[in-house]
Amino acid sequence: MSYLNFRYAARLQKKTSALIANGFSLVELLLYSAISLMLIGAAGSIAVSETRSSIKTYALVALRNQIANVTFLLEGEIGESELISVCSAACTVNTGTANTPVNLSVPYSLVITHPYAVTGAGRSTATISYYGKTNDPDLYRFGPPFTTATTSLDPVSGNLGFGSGALNTGAASAETVASPNTSLSSMSRDNDERRTLTYSITITSGTTDRSSAWASSLSSTGLKVRTRVGF
Amino acid sequence: MVPMKIQNISKGGCLANGFTLLELIIAIAIITLISAVSFDASSRSLNRSRVNAVAIELAAWFQTIRTSGADTAFCSVIFDPDQVTLAQAPARAAASRVFSRGNRVYSVEPAGCSGRPDFRISDSVGGNTFTIWSNPLFQFTQRGNVIQTAGNLVERNDVRILMVGTRLLRCVRTFDSVGLFRIGSNSDAAGVGADCAATSFNRF
Numbered sequence: 510m511s512y513l514n515f516r517y518a519a520r521l522q523k524k525t526s527a528l529i530a531n532g533f534s535l536v537e538l539l540l541y542s543a544i545s546l547m548l549i550g551a552a553g554s555i556a557v558s559e560t561r562s563s564i565k566t567y568a569l570v571a572l573r574n575q576i577a578n579v580t581f582l583l584e585g586e587i588g589e590s591e592l593i594s595v596c597s598a599a600c601t602v603n604t605g606t607a608n609t610p611v612n613l614s615v616p617y618s619l620v621i622t623h624p625y626a627v628t629g630a631g632r633s634t635a636t637i638s639y640y641g642k643t644n645d646p647d648l649y650r651f652g653p654p655f656t657t658a659t660t661s662l663d664p665v666s667g668n669l670g671f672g673s674g675a676l677n678t679g680a681a682s683a684e685t686v687a688s689p690n691t692s693l694s695s696m697s698r699d700n701d702e703r704r705t706l707t708y709s710i711t712i713t714s715g716t717t718d719r720s721s722a723w724a725s726s727l728s729s730t731g732l733k734v735r736t737r738v739g740f
Numbered sequence: 741m742v743p744m745k746i747q748n749i750s751k752g753g754c755l756a757n758g759f760t761l762l763e764l765i766i767a768i769a770i771i772t773l774i775s776a777v778s779f780d781a782s783s784r785s786l787n788r789s790r791v792n793a794v795a796i797e798l799a800a801w802f803q804t805i806r807t808s809g810a811d812t813a814f815c816s817v818i819f820d821p822d823q824v825t826l827a828q829a830p831a832r833a834a835a836s837r838v839f840s841r842g843n844r845v846y847s848v849e850p851a852g853c854s855g856r857p858d859f860r861i862s863d864s865v866g867g868n869t870f871t872i873w874s875n876p877l878f879q880f881t882q883r884g885n886v887i888q889t890a891g892n893l894v895e896r897n898d899v900r901i902l903m904v905g906t907r908l909l910r911c912v913r914t915f916d917s918v919g920l921f922r923i924g925s926n927s928d929a930a931g932v933g934a935d936c937a938a939t940s941f942n943r944f
Contacts (some may be wrong), residue, residue, distance in 0.1 A: 571922075574803065578884060578918045585883050650917050655885040657814045673814035674883025687917045689941075715941065 564722035568714050572727040575712050579648070579688045580732060583708075585674075586637060587734045592622040593706050595696040602638040604651050604684055615640040619696060619706070621652075625678050635678050641692050646715065650687035653678050690715040695730065704736040788927070790865045791903045795910035798845075798899065799921040801859045802878070802886075802912070806919045808853050809880035815853035817846050817878040824876060832876035836932050838904065840869040853880070871932045873900040884919040902932040911936035 533541070587593060600618040605611030618640040624632055637652030656677040690713045699705035709730040716724040759767070802817070809815045818829050820837050826849050839845050839861050847858040861870065875898050879887045888898070899912035909929035913922045913936075924936030 575918075575920055578806075578920050581884050582918050655881055655883060655887055655917070657879050657881060657887055673809075673879075674881025674885050685917050686915060688915060688920065689922070715939075 561722040565725065568723050568725040569727065572712050572714060572725055575688065575691070576710060576727060576729055579691060579710060579712070580729070582687070583639070584734045586621050586623075587706060588737045589623060590621045590637075590736045591624045591634075592703065593698055593736060594620045594622075595698050595706065595708075596620075597696060600640065602640050602651065603636075604638075604682075606682075613640075614643075616643055617641055617693060617696065619693060619708070623676065625676070633678075635676060635682075637676075639687060639693065646690045646692070646713070647686045648688045648691035648693065649684055651684045652676070652682050654680050654683055688712070705733060706735075707731060707733050787868070787903055787906055787908055790868055791870070791901060791906075791908045791910050792923075793864055794861060794870060794901050795912055795923045797862060798859060798901070799912050799923055801846075801854065801856065802921050804856075805848055805854050806880045806884060806886065809882055809884065812850065812853055812882070814882065815880040816849045817880070818849065819846055819874040819876050821847035821858065826877075829877040834873060834875045834898075836871050836873035836900075838869055838871050841865055841867070845872060846874075869904040871902045871904055873902075873932045874898065878914075880919065886914050886916050886919045888914075888916070900932050900935075902929060909934055909936065911941075913941060 596618045598616065600615050601612045602615055602618050602620065603610045604613050618638055621637045621639070623635040623637065625635060635653050637650065639648060639650055641648060653676040655674045657673050692711050693708055694711065695707070695709040697707050699707075709728060710732065711726060711728040713726040714723050718724055805815050805817060816826055816829075818824060818826055820835070822844055823837075824832055837845075841861050841863055844858045844860050848854050851857040875888050877888060878898070881887060898914045901910045901912070902908065907926075907928050907930070909926040909932065911924040911926070913924060914920070915922070922941045924938075924941040926934055926936045926940065
């Protein structure tokens, strides 16, 4: 029994010593390297995929928030208006004043007419235009700026109001980027009542490189909003 | 009994000699170089994460106030409230201040506009400090707009956050009409006066 053990131990020592003395063979080294590279590659691939997924999620959440913001603004403006008109091709919007118009050619436009009463004077209207520009991804707004004043909506007099954020009709109208990388499309106004707008909205992250994780686009179609003030 | 090959190695081979001084120096130099590169990369990555965190948290805080503005008359956000009151803010110009962990950067009035009545630099930034350039006052309307100056409706980088000791700048851009906040970056900014390129927004 002890003789067998001795022989086994001696053989094992011989093998171990040979391995230490010889080191790895080229084939073993290549094999280990290949396995290590595969493992590192797999781990790296998972990490990159995880990062891209996080970026994509963040980008989509940001776009979803932006769509909510834009639709809230449009619904507020249209809701308190008395008239809307849409144009889907070769449109013109006035970015000047009634007396000195500055006509701008745009690919599409949504024009909203607001009624309001001037103290001591008759009813008047303010015009707000939303439009895109050729070779420009942004949605623009031209119209009276907003104020922090709090007014109440009076459908009889037509006073403008949306709590705070009422339109400052006394100030000059200004052009601003209402929402970046945003376009309105499929706009149609109800032909009978002329007070309901159906529209679609598309927002992109602005990244044109499709291989980028930031490149995202989100659309909402068939949205409907109706003016509340009728005359 | 000991095989001849092993005998030879143990007498004059590499097992007996170990590393030479030159081999050791080269090995240490390579390890140092790799460590320095990886430390530098991870340090920059950590700094980027920290400055991004401040910008993302701020934009999210603004967003919650914008949302709750619909239930309030309007909400006012004041920059550097320890130095400036709501009454003083409209007359102030945009300015920069240095903030570190726990410092109050903005406050909101009325306090009910947000679950957090002020915005402070969070503990996650560690020992880093930030120079923040900002407009003195933001007002959020019930319509969802952000108003800074009456009648002024322009988009701009209203808040700039620079990590002190680095060139990492983050910009929080406001779109007044729609009440939108976007974050842009400039990783080679000379100072807080620098700007973030339009193409950098939401790709920091």
